[in-house]
Amino acid sequence: MGDFLQQCRAVIGSQYVLIDEADRKPYETEWRQRYRGQCLAVLRPASTTELAGLVKLCRQFKVGIVPQGGNTGLVIGSVPDSSGNAVVLSLRRLNKIRAIDATNNTITVEAGCILSHVQEAAEANLRLFPLSLASEGTCTIGGNLSSNAGGTAVLRYGNTRELCLGLEVVNADGEIWDGLKSLRKDNTGYDLRDLFIGAEGSLGIITAAVMKLYPKPKAIQTALVALPSPSAALDLLNLSREKFGSALTGFELISAICLELVHKHFPDIPLPFSNSYSYYVLLEISDHESEEHAKQLTENVLGQALENGLISDAIIADSMNQANNLWKLRENISTAQAAEGKNIKHDISLPSSCIPDFMATTAQLLESHFSGCRLVCFGHMGDGNLHYNISPPVGISDQKFMFNQEAINRLVHDQVHAYQGSISAEHGIGSLKREEMLRYKLAVEIQMMRAIKSALDPDNIMNPGKIL
Structure with a gap:
């Protein structure tokens, strides 16, 4: 493979072709340290054109490609297998914010942009980019799109798929599809965009995207509610939908053991109630009128829920600091559970x-x-x-x-x-849930998925062994 690597160096520069084991290791290792694969090299292009050149070389030499963003996935989808035959193609250097159109409420970003940086760019333009995940300080927009990430605001704004208007993609032939349209209506044939979102890099590599922005809310109100059962939580959800309407942006169910583990492993995070309850709901609304309106609305709805016996107690955050502490209870559950053991x-x-x-x-x-x-x-x-x-x-x-x-x-x-x-x-599916998916999907679904894969990636170089 010496000739292949030498030609890669000619495309992106020798310093961006990593072959030493110490340099490769972070890219080969799943972030929870539960799995490590092996790759031929790590390739780090700085532009879509460079990336396309690398894909053409990979197809010529029949080398598999594992696209990687922030490597924060949970299904072993962004690291190579143990064969050492594939390259990891890192998109972290494709990290520019290309354009912001505040009037059209869109932002055009490259795939390697860190999610929190996109949020900050929207904030600087008095706009909201609503995708929010625990890993937002390290995950990338390309990874979010490739896994169709969800997060805490799906109830109001949808998954990453619903936040995307257009894509730029390098296909398995190394050709660049410029689909970076900022249109909300475009009914001209097959929706190619949606093929690549959620495909985990198995059909092509997303290099840039046009994402939706929203007007910044005037106020955000957060509350933690204690209740006796999931049935009561469902009743509260129905009441909240009726009373809050589209202002309801978050509705997180939390069982009692979750808060117990957070308090055990993060004792500096205060428990909100003096009593222990079976279940909790972390509820958030985004209001476009005023802080006073948001607080009054929340008090009215939770007051009605208390009168109806749906909830046992409630805390409405009266400051941003208190709201952040309530969210810390939710955001640290996974870390606390990991500290408790496997x-x-x-x-x-x-x-x-x-x-x-x-x-x-x-x-x-x-x-x-x-x-x-x-x-x-x-x-x-x-x-x-x-x-x-x-x-x-x-x-x-x-x-x-x-x-x-x-x-x-x-x-x-x-x-x-x-x-x-x-x-x-x-x-997502990655390699971790590949066999499980086959157990539960209809044969005709798998057949159609294989047909799409074969048509767009006939040499099976795009993230081989993932999903299918």
Whole structure:
């Protein structure tokens, strides 16, 4: 492969072709340190033209390409396998904000832009870019699009797919498709944009995108609500939708053990209530009138919920600092659970109306088969997405409990399928869930997906082994 690497150096410069093991390691390693693959080299282009030149070389030499942004994925989709035959193509140097059109409410950014930088650019122009994730300080827009990331504001603004108007893509032939249109209506044939969003780099490489912006809210109101059950949370969700309308931007369900783990491993984050409750909802509204209007509306709705017996207690943040502390309880759940030890994770989605019944029946099944296991359940109930994680019983070692991973996955995923849900709501498939996906998708779906893959990437060089 010496000739291949030498030609890569001619395209992007020798310093951006990384072949030493120490230089490759961060790109080969999944961010949770649970898996490390091996690549031929890491290639770091600085422009779409350079990237296209590299793809043409990869096709010529039949070298697989693993596109990588911030490498914050959870399904082993952005790191290579152990063969050492593929290259990692890092997009971190494609990090320019190309244009902001505040009148049209759009921002055009390159794929390597860090999500928080896009948020800050929108803020500087008195606009809101609403995509918000725990990893927003390191994840990139290209990765967000390739995995169709969700986050905490999907209820109001949709997944990353709904936030995108146009794309620039390098296909498997190394050709550049300039689809960077900032149109909200364009009914001219097949929607090529949506083929590449959520495809995890398996059909082509997203290099830039036109994303939607929104007017900045005049006020954001945050509240943490204590309630007895997921059924009560569903009733509160319905009431909130009715009373808040489109102002409702966040509705996060949190089980009691989640806050217990956060307080245990982050004792500086205060627990909001003196009493312990079975479930909590972190609720947020964005108001375009005034802070006073937002606070009064929130008080009225939660007051009605309290009178109706839907909730047991509530705290309405009276400052930005208090609101941030409430969000820290939610944002540190995954880190706290990791500090507690290994756990079996599920990123699932269900019709919101089914969530209480799913949680009750699945908990009973898990207890009957794996007595004492702890359900660390939290997530975006407003859009039906739960992070349904199972930790070992107290006193049982991680290693012993993880022998049950396949059986627990089967039980949970079979339940999800029975409720017509999805085994991957916002994390994607990667290589981690590839075989699981085949269990639950119809044969005709897989056939159509394979046909699209074959048509756009006949040599299977685009993120080989991922999704299909």
